Amino acid sequence: MNTTKKFEYDIEFFNREKEKQEILNVLRAKPQLINFIYGPINSGKTTLITSLIEELPETYVVFYVNLRRKSITKYEDFIRVLFSVEKNKDIKDIIKGLIAKVEKAIYTSQGIPINDSLLDGFLKKDSREDPLEFLENYFKEISKTKIPILIIDELQMIGDLEINGKLIQRLFNFFIGLTKELHICHVFALSSDSLFIEKVYAEAILKDRCRYLLIDNFDEETTKKFLKKHNFSGKEQENICKDIGGKPAHLIRIIDVQNRGGDVITEIGAMSENRKKEIKDTLRKLRRFGSEVVFDNIHYKIDYNDVLSTLKMFNERDKISAGEIDEVIKMYLVKNNILFAECANETIKPQSKLDLLAIREILKEI
Numbered sequence: 001m002n003t004t005k006k007f008e009y010d011i012e013f014f015n016r017e018k019e020k021q022e023i024l025n026v027l028r029a030k031p032q033l034i035n036f037i038y039g040p041i042n043s044g045k046t047t048l049i050t051s052l053i054e055e056l057p058e059t060y061v062v063f064y065v066n067l068r069r070k071s072i073t074k075y076e077d078f079i080r081v082l083f084s085v086e087k088n089k090d091i092k093d094i095i096k097g098l099i100a101k102v103e104k105a106i107y108t109s110q111g112i113p114i115n116d117s118l119l120d121g122f123l124k125k126d127s128r129e130d131p132l133e134f135l136e137n138y139f140k141e142i143s144k145t146k147i148p149i150l151i152i153d154e155l156q157m158i159g160d161l162e163i164n165g166k167l168i169q170r171l172f173n174f175f176i177g178l179t180k181e182l183h184i185c186h187v188f189a190l191s192s193d194s195l196f197i198e199k200v201y202a203e204a205i206l207k208d209r210c211r212y213l214l215i216d217n218f219d220e221e222t223t224k225k226f227l228k229k230h231n232f233s234g235k236e237q238e239n240i241c242k243d244i245g246g247k248p249a250h251l252i253r254i255i256d257v258q259n260r261g262g263d264v265i266t267e268i269g270a271m272s273e274n275r276k277k278e279i280k281d282t283l284r285k286l287r288r289f290g291s292e293v294v295f296d297n298i299h300y301k302i303d304y305n306d307v308l309s310t311l312k313m314f315n316e317r318d319k320i321s322a323g324e325i326d327e328v329i330k331m332y333l334v335k336n337n338i339l340f341a342e343c344a345n346e347t348i349k350p351q352s353k354l355d356l357l358a359i360r361e362i363l364k365e366i
């Protein structure tokens with residue numbers, strides 16, 4: 001995102017040209033499908049979408065809602081995150097303000113602006129006001145002049161919320177209305193929870209109504225280019241690729257250490273040790289206390305030795321296919337952020353190269 005000159009140094013947004021083009025192509029066409037953006041933890045999904053928004057022209061009005069910013073346990077919490085309040089304003093004036101001509105796309109990141117009386121209406125007990133119905137008209141109004149884009153980040157946060165049935169189901173129907181049926185608003189949903197995306201993938205009402213865009217960690221070529229830009233030598237680029245791989249958040253940490261005059265090799269060692277310790281801790285707890293995962297209200301026990309046998313598959317390979325792994329063990333390892341399930345390609349892999357190497361080291365020690 002655009003950080004102003006407040007900081008002595010700033011690690012600028014890098015590359016992602018292919019993914020950017022893919023999203024821009026989607027935006028050029030009439031809204032047809034719901035877009036799910038998924039990828040490993042810290043791969044740069046939020047950064048990509050927010051940086052792209054800043055380059056959009058004035059034809060777009062972008063509403064960005066991040067469900068991770070507040071804890072959502074009930075309907076009221078969801079409504080408060082979804083909307084932002086402009087006190088004592090007429091809703092018509094709020095919408096007029098949004099579509100007023102400016103040079104760049106209007107970007108509201110605090111939720112969808114409405115006035116206080118509307119919010120009170122939505123929050124009132126037994127209220128008959130349906131916020132999603134209201135929003136459909138809201139987007140319809142904007143779409144007469146501009147192209148609205150609705151982005152919901154961390155959609156999995158409300159995956160299990162029950163309000164007269166599952167809230168997520170109502171949202172999916174609402175998204176289908178905005179895209180496939182009315183073609184008035186682009187919808188993007190972001191998530192790093194690959195089990196959630198798998199559920200979405202299997203969701204009958206979404207069949208042929210959405211597309212999936214994987215934002216993966218940087219590949220080797222991009223990682224090296226990114227490091228080169230930050231003055232790392234060819235040898236250092238090789239070593240970093242070999243030892244930690246291309247997860248943007250990991251690379252940022254290395255670049256930051258270099259910028260502060262620290263020792264990069266020591267930092268890589270510390271990152272590897274730390275990840276190893278975390279995974280070992282998870283396995284130790286499993287061996288001592290046991291664990292379980294729940295699917296369709298049925299509890300499944302996790303067998304420690306089955307987990308080890310699964311991890312052993314990564315001794316020689318970087319990724320395995322979904323058919324090779326037991327579903328229960330997969331759920332456990334994905335839930336614990338050790339593995340990532342790439343549902344569209346049916347492959348399973350560690351969350352990062354750092355995780356892959358940590359797994360291999362741990363297996364040697366056991």
Ligand SMILES: Nc1ncnc2c1ncn2[C@@H]1O[C@H](COP(=O)(O)OP(=O)(O)OP(=O)(O)O)[C@@H](O)[C@H]1O
Nearest residue numbers: 012013014040041042043044045046047192248249
């Ligand atoms: N293309 C990029 N260029 C430079 N820095 C990046 C890039 N992508 C991500 N980063 C940095 O990596 C870190 C993680 O990015 P971000 O939060 O966007 O990931 P995410 O995939 O949304 O994470 P989460 O899984 O938690 O939702 C941030 O510090 C961000 O600034």
Ligand SMILES: [Mg+2]
Nearest residue numbers: 045046047153
């Ligand atoms: Mg994110």
